[in-house]
Amino acid sequence: MKELKLYIGIMSGTSLDGIDAVLMATNGTQVELKERCHHAFATPLRHRLLACANGEPLSAKCWGELDVALGQAYAELVRQLLHTANTPASEVAAIGCHGQTVWHQPDAPLPFSVQLGDGHRLAAHTNIVTINDFRRKDLALGGQGAPLVPAFHQQVLADAQRVRVVVNIGGIANLTLLDPQQAVLGFDVGPGNMLMDAWCQQQWGSPFDEDAAFGLQGQVNQALLASLLAEPWLAQAPPKSTGRELFSMGWLVQHLSAQAQPVNAFDVQATLAEFSAQAIAEQVQLLTISQQPLSPQLLVCGGGAHNPLLMQRLSALLPHWHVNTTSSVGVDADAMEALAFAWLAHQTLQGLPGNLPAVTGASRPAILGAIHLPG
Ligand SMILES: Nc1ncnc2c1ncn2[C@@H]1O[C@H](COP(=O)(O)OP(=O)(O)O)[C@@H](O)[C@H]1O
Ligand SMILES: [Mg+2]
CATH class of the missing domain: 3.30.420.40 (ATPase, nucleotide binding domain)
Known part of the structure; x- marks a missing residue:
């Protein structure tokens, strides 16, 4: 049996309730949840995200600031998760971070899906390889970019x-x-x-x-x-x-x-x-x-x-x-999506596809995400 490695999954969904993070061990087939934590969004951040998701006009400055604020919040939660799990960052193979969807239009003439949460910052601040932006490859192949779970x-x-x-x-x-x-x-x-x-x-x-x-x-x-x-x-x-x-x-x-x-x-x-x-x-x-x-x-x-x-x-x-x-x-209902993105990070690092074309409508299976190296 292949050795299990540790991955972190981070999910913040359309409810805008906050961020879920998990530490899990996987070899692709076996999955073990090690630790889980949740951080509720601070009200001002939540309001800014809500305005953005409701289609209110947003300056490039506000956009950039939201991206960084989320990256910082994700990095902080990773630190907390590793502290609770008493696990050093060096033992974690990668972080799979969904990011925060602020707009998803898969069926428009120019289809796209945008998730904010600066992956560079997450990698640099945690010292862990970070994979994010999981949806856009599937969209580039004619898919919906969703669902990926x-x-x-x-x-x-x-x-x-x-x-x-x-x-x-x-x-x-x-x-x-x-x-x-x-x-x-x-x-x-x-x-x-x-x-x-x-x-x-x-x-x-x-x-x-x-x-x-x-x-x-x-x-x-x-x-x-x-x-x-x-x-x-x-x-x-x-x-x-x-x-x-x-x-x-x-x-x-x-x-x-x-x-x-x-x-x-x-x-x-x-x-x-x-x-x-x-x-x-x-x-x-x-x-x-x-x-x-x-x-x-x-x-x-x-x-x-x-x-x-x-x-x-x-x-x-x-x-x-x-x-x-x-x-x-046997699969924690509150951890499912964060676990899925930790597992998708494993798929990407192994060079394996994460999407199912029959589900998303993409023209082929694809290795998903953008990889940010901490070094
Ligand atoms: N005790 C509860 N009673 C009713 N609804 C709940 C309860 N706990 C959580 N929820 C619902 O679950 C939502 C969060 O679900 P979540 O899976 O995190 O969604 P998302 O992935 O979109 O963030 C909350 O906004 C709320 O609607
Ligand atoms: Mg949530």
Whole structure:
């Protein structure tokens, strides 16, 4: 068996809640989580990122400053992670850093996806080889540049005896189909937590609807739900990916203003949770899956796995699926994406591809990312 080496993965997703970092050991096939830590974004940084992701005009100066501020925050979290794990930087083979997506337009005439977080600074300040900018090679090959986690899901969760669907519910939700009888399939499903978070922040000043405390006080408004579910992007065939560019507060406000009757704030919160659950369940039901000896599992990861309303509704909407979190089968639901980028760093250093063309739509498998050497 090949020797395990240490890698660090850093993820900060579309929820803009903060940064997740993991220390893990891998040889490509085996994966062991060693340590994990999270750092919440300071409010001013979060507001600047949100403005940028909402498409507000940004000067080159602000852009550069955001890039550096994120690079510094990532480097600080790496120092904290290594300190907690009592591990010297010299033992880490590489950092895989997703960066912070500020714009993603894979289907425009000039398609691109930009993640900020200065990789040079991260490499120089940690003294560890750093790989970032994982998405643009796939886009250059005609792909969506997303999702990139399905190859890792396949590595850690494929089961020869049953069909598994992994649903990562971050700001956006994406799913991966792992069926022993067919190639891996993966695509973005729609908003995961993003609209729920935005509404909660606007109405009650809370960063998110913790344990669905607000949503559970409301009733689903069927007219609003039908209007949200009618979004044409949801019915588009994969490959597809999305972000804040589509599912913004502006998008929600348009749907709310089109309602004949005003909808109360708790009911909006409940309806947004139902919308996220139904958008996921609908795509799961559309999948063609093989018959296997064991019954199919829907395994949830990302912050949405902590939302009891979402989990309840997914179980109710998918009675033929055994719904649980990835933690229940040994992969920490809160660490999944950071683990994936640590693993992708390993793939790149080994000269192995990280994308799955059947998932992203790229013309071929490719070695992903930009490598920053500390020396
Ligand atoms: N206890 C909880 N109850 C409800 N929602 C939660 C809870 N914990 C986390 N979340 C949700 O998870 C989100 C963070 O998920 P995460 O996987 O980090 O997303 P991203 O990758 O987009 O940053 C939060 O913004 C929140 O919506
Ligand atoms: Mg997050």
